[in-house]
Ligand SMILES: *[C@@H]1O[C@H](CO)[C@@H](O)[C@H](O)[C@H]1NC(C)=O
Ligand SMILES: *[C@@H]1O[C@H](CO)[C@@H](O)[C@H](O)[C@H]1NC(C)=O
C-alpha cells in the first residue's frame with residue numbers, strides 16, 4: 001500500500017502540472033501576434049505584450065512572421081554580420097574598358113547638375129558588373145564620389161567585386177516592401193529581375209531563366225547601417241520594381257537630392273512614376289534615352305534645390 005501511494009502521487013502531481021502548463025500555453029498562444037500578418041510596419045517589440053517571443057533572425061529576414069522596422073538595429077546588425085555590406089576596394093581599378101564614363105549619359109547629366117562637385121555620395125542599383133553602363137563609375141573615379149553599389153545577382157556581383165570599385169557593395173536586392181524580405185531573382189546579366197513583381201506589362205520571359213533566392217533590404221536599411229542620411233545621386237534601374245522600391249523610402253529621413261529612374265519597365269507607366277515623384281517633392285529636369293533602349297531614364301531633382309535645377313538647364317561653358 002505504501003509503495004502504491006508513493007508511485008501514483010507524483011504521477012497525479014505531474015498530470016496536474018502539465019494540465020496547468022498546457023492551459024497557460026494556450027493563453028499565451030492567443031496573445032501572440034497572428035502569423036502571416038500583412039501589416040507593413042509592425043515592429044518586433046516586447047512592450048506590446050508581456051510575453052517575449054523568440055523568432056530566429058534568419059526567419060525574420062524573410063519577412064515573416066514579423067517585420068522589423070527599416071532602421072531597426074537588428075536589421076543593421078544582420079547586414080553587417082552576414083557581409084551584406086562590403087567596403088570599398090583599396091586596390092587599383094581592374095576595368096576592362098578605357099571608357100571614362102560608360103553610362104548612357106546619366107553620369108554626365110549628374111556631373112553637370114552638381115557642377116563637377118567632388119566627394120558626393122551615390123547609390124546605384126542594379127550595380128551590374130560595376131562597369132558595363134555604370135552610371136556612377138565616372139563620379140567615383142573622376143570626381144572622387146563615394147557610394148553604394150547594390151547588385152542582387154551573385155554572378156554579376158562576383159564580376160563587380162573584381163573591378164575594385166571604391167564604393168560599398170552589397171549582394172542583395174532592394175526591398176519592394178518596407179522591411180527585409182526574400183525574393184526569387186531571375187538571373188540574366190543586365191536584365192535580371194525579381195520574378196513576379198508588379199510589372200505586368202513586361203512580357204513574359206521566353207527562355208528559361210536561372211533562378212536564385214535573394215535577400216532584399218529596404219534601401220533605407222542599408223543607408224542606416226552606413227549612417228548615411230544624404231544621398232546626392234540615386235541611380236535606380238531594377239527592370240520593373242522601381243515604383244515599389246521608391247515606395248519604401250522614408251524621404252523625410254533620408255534626403256535624396258537627385259535620382260535617375262528607368263521608366264521603361266515600370267508597369268504602371270512613366271506618367272505614374274512622374275506623378276509619384278512629384279508628390280514626393282521632385283521635378284524632372286531631363287531624360288536620358290538611348291536608341292537601343294539601353295536607357296530610358298527620368299532625371300529627378302528635389303524641388304528645394306534651385307541651384308541644381310538651374311544647373312541642369314544651363315548650357316555648359
Ligand atoms: C518598443 O518598446 C519601447 C519601450 O520598450 C517603446 O519606447 C517603443 O515606442 C516601442 N516601439 C514600438 C514600435 O512599439
Ligand atoms: C567639369 O568637368 C568637365 C569634364 O570632366 C570639363 O570638361 C569641364 O570643363 C569642367 N567644368 C568646370 C567648371 O570645371
Ligand SMILES: *[C@@H]1O[C@H](CO)[C@@H](O)[C@H](O)[C@H]1NC(C)=O
Pocket residue numbers: 094096161162163
Ligand atoms: C581583373 O578582372 C579580370 C576579368 O576582367 C579577372 O579575370 C581578374 O581576376 C581580375 N583581377 C583581380 C585582381 O581581381
